Amino acid sequence: MKRAVVMGGSYAGLFAARVLSDVAEEVVVLEADDTIGADGVGRAAPQRRQLHALLAMGRAQLGRWFPGLTAELVAGGARLGEGDAVRYYVDGRLKAPVPGTRMLGVTRPYLESAVRRRVAALPNVRLTTGQATGLVLERGRVRGVATAAGEVLETEFAVDAMGRSSRLGSWLEGAGWERPPVDRMRVDLGYATGTFRRGDELGELTVVHSGPGPATGYQPTHLEPGGLVAVEGARWSVVLAGYADLRPGPDPEEFRARMRRAVEPLRTVADVCEMTADVTTYRFAESLRRGYGRLGRFPGGLVVVGDALASVNPVYGQGLTLAALEANSLAAHLRSGADTTEPAWGYFRRASAVVGAAWQLSTTADLAQPHVTGPYPPGYRLLRWAGDRITEASIVDAEVGATYLNVVNMMEHPRALTRPRLLLQAARALLSEAGRDTP
Incomplete structure (x- = not known):
């Protein structure tokens, strides 16, 4: 193709642009937020300042599309943690270590700017810099992107990477097409990120994640849910999360007090480290996914990526990795020889498999919260029971823990x-644990 336009220049849009650069003579990325600086943060996306997780699959795709970038980030101060430097806690219990675990400690602004x-x-x-305000559609396909500057x-080919607030559905409806169906799950999550000066107080520890589990009914009855990551600039990035009335606020003393009710590494940082920036908060009301692939008709030369396609509970850290896997879906669609002037059903089919997996994992977990009222998937009670047993077994058994991770x-x-x-191994692990606990 001669030209492709990506509407939105955050992480998902940048990955899409990288994929399209292999097949288009020119790729234009429209970024509406002209306040983006060297740190990659703009006013249009305040959640970028929150702690983000780059999951293992996300790091793998970063290396695929941008070879050597992980090494560059580490050379610039990011931390690559391995083995005992990565810790997961469930109900306050440290999970069995999983050999080969590697996690990258980096802030989203630093990662995204790279x-x-x-x-x-x-x-x-x-x-x-520019803001897309509509599409020019002729004969059932995209012919142009209108901008706020009047051009x-x-x-x-056009890519909607405009985030959760994307107006693509309205544009399509205004042009005589259908809006996509939308799946929603209200979670009412709040989270807050604090930044601390990092010394040698925790040695080589790089990543800590702690959350409630089956023993407490997934409620923070004894410990605050949260995590910390060693990031560039010799800093700790600490996140605390809570649902409904338990959402954390911006007060630094309250933040420290909540950290002191968390697992030991967070308590240590709260006690000995200097806070170097204001606590920033963010509220996430609901998970949503837009079913473009379920429409009966759709314009040719148009795809949707990132939060514009699906936005799931950020407490599970799936967003950046989903963006990369959707870019993979786009690359596979383009390599398949599909006619790019036709509806991209092949792309949406591939992307829906990725989004569906993330949606299944996050929403099934969210339904354990008493204020989350559905919709419940078929067989939810059995899924919940089996999931609880797997979670319990993953605490004490490295094999189950590896698959879980x-x-x-x-x-x-x-x-x-x-x-x-795996279910048999989990049963064995739980029976062995019960035997050890029996006097």
């Missing part, structure tokens, strides 16, 4: 947790 530099350096990619960028890190589909062999 990706942006790589994309901007591609000879056929142009990043420009029309002619294009053969692979699913959480999006390296495997959630159905991996229902394999008979």
Whole structure:
């Protein structure tokens, strides 16, 4: 194709631009927020300042599309944690270590700005400030993107990477097409991120994640849910999360007090480390996914990525990895020889498999919260019971823990947790644990 236009220049849009650079003579990335600076943060996306997780699959795709970038990030101060440097707690219990675990400690602004530099350096990619205000559709396909400056960028292919607030559905409806169906699950999550000066108080520890589990009914009855990550600039990035009335606020003393009710590494940081920035908060009302692939008709030369396609509870850290896997879906669609002037059903089919896995994992977990009222999937009670047993077994058994971690890190589909062999291993682990606890 001669030209492709990506509407939105955050993480998902940048990955899409990288994919399109292999097949288009020119790729134009429209970024509406002209306040983005060297740190990659703009006013249009305040959640970028929150702690983000780059799951194992996300790091793998970062290396695929941007070879050597992980090493560059580490050279610039990011931390790559391995083995005992990565800790997971459930109900306050430290999970059995999983050999081979590697996690990258980095802030989203630092990560996103590095990706942006790589994309901007591609000879056929142009990043420009501008806001898409509509599509030009002719004969059932995209012909152009209208901008707030009053110009029309002619294009053969357009990507909606405009985030949760995307107005693509309204644009389509206004042009005589259908809006996509939308699935929603209200979660009412609040989270807050604090930044602390990092010394040697926790040694080589890089990542800590702590959350409630089956023993407490997934409620923070004894410990605050949260996590910390060693990031660039010799800093700790600490996140605390809570639902409904338990959402954390911006007060620094309250933040420290909540950290002191968390697992030991967070308590240590609260006690000995200097806070170096204001606590920033963010509220996430609901998960949603837009079913473009379920429509009966759709314009040719148009795809949707990132939060514009699906936005799931951020407490599970899936967003950045979903963006990369959707870029993979786009690459596979383009490599398949599909006619890019026709509706991209092949892309939406591939992307829906990825989004569906993330949606299944996050919403099934969210339904354990008493204020989340559904919709419940078929067989939910059995899924919940089996999930609880797998979670319990993953605390004490490295084999179960490895599969559990692979699913959480999006390296495997959630159905991996229902394999008979894994269920048998989980049963053995729980029986052995019960035997040890019996006087």
